[in-house]
Amino acid sequence: MTKVLQVLVGLFCFALVGCSVASNEMAAGNISDINHVEGTAINWFSVNGYRASGGGGEQCCIVLPIRWRPGLMLEIEWEVDPDTSVKLPSITSDEFQSAYKKHAEGYRIHRASVEVPEWSGTDSCGLKVHFLPCSQVKVTTSCWGYGSPSNPIKEPRNMKEPAVCPG
Template sequence: MNSHSSHKVQLRWWQLAIAVLLMALVSACKPEPKPMTAGITGYNFTREGVQNYSVDEMYGSNLPPYGGGGSLSCCVLLPAQWKPELRVTVNWTMGRWTRPYESRKHLSISEQIKCCSSKRTLTKTVPIEPYGEDGGDLQVFFLPGDEIKVYVSNYGLGHEKHPSGLAYPENPNPPTDKEK
């Protein structure tokens, strides 16, 4: 190879290197989409009440057994675009009455809690299920076996476009009047 050809090859390599560098700079200069603010709501699919819960230290409201939705708490900040590594930490306290109301109704509330309630506090870091650019509310699903699922959606449970495909929670064994 003569020096002229060698010079041409070096020149092409430099041109290629500059083109790659320019492309990297242009892509780095694209503004990151602004994060979105999402209200927090929860759905409880268990027989225990959710006494309290938080998502990344932002609190949601309490949830009855087999209930929830409806009210929103403020807020978590989410990326405008979903990413597979996106996770949140959920802390929650589950509780239930260990004796029927009829056997404890003569007690004060503090006495009822002391004698007849059971509580446990849990923490899990879980992925947020994929969401689109339209975003929505952050919805925490409390599932049997202390499992948690987190969705971001503008749709309520039972809607054909809700990403979970689930209906509103229902008690498979509703309590009798004596048990209430």
């Protein structure tokens, strides 16, 4: 066997072993969000490129591995309206477009990498993304609803954004 052929066969065998050992089975689940920051709105968010509208409620879909593994990270990006108290003119008025454009200039995009807490194959119920003050994010796959003593996210709703964030 030539040296090149030996290398190719070796690489092929290595690839087969890698495929059989790695459990890369994926499944789709619902995704939802909870905004904990008073006076703000999450306009939209994405998790690993899967985009959803903010405002709570479950949406389809996020794709995650069937089995949890250590170091499983999610890349989250979201747009915040930091001032939901603004009153815009009627959408049918001539002033609406310019007023909306001015208001939208205050929107802010945030990004965070978040590690997914461990779950077992029987207790994953989609992904819930919790938006906290200071552009912090927590995620859970818990089947327990927010507010339940068994839910791992304990931060209250309607938290105030501090004048200065730590770090």
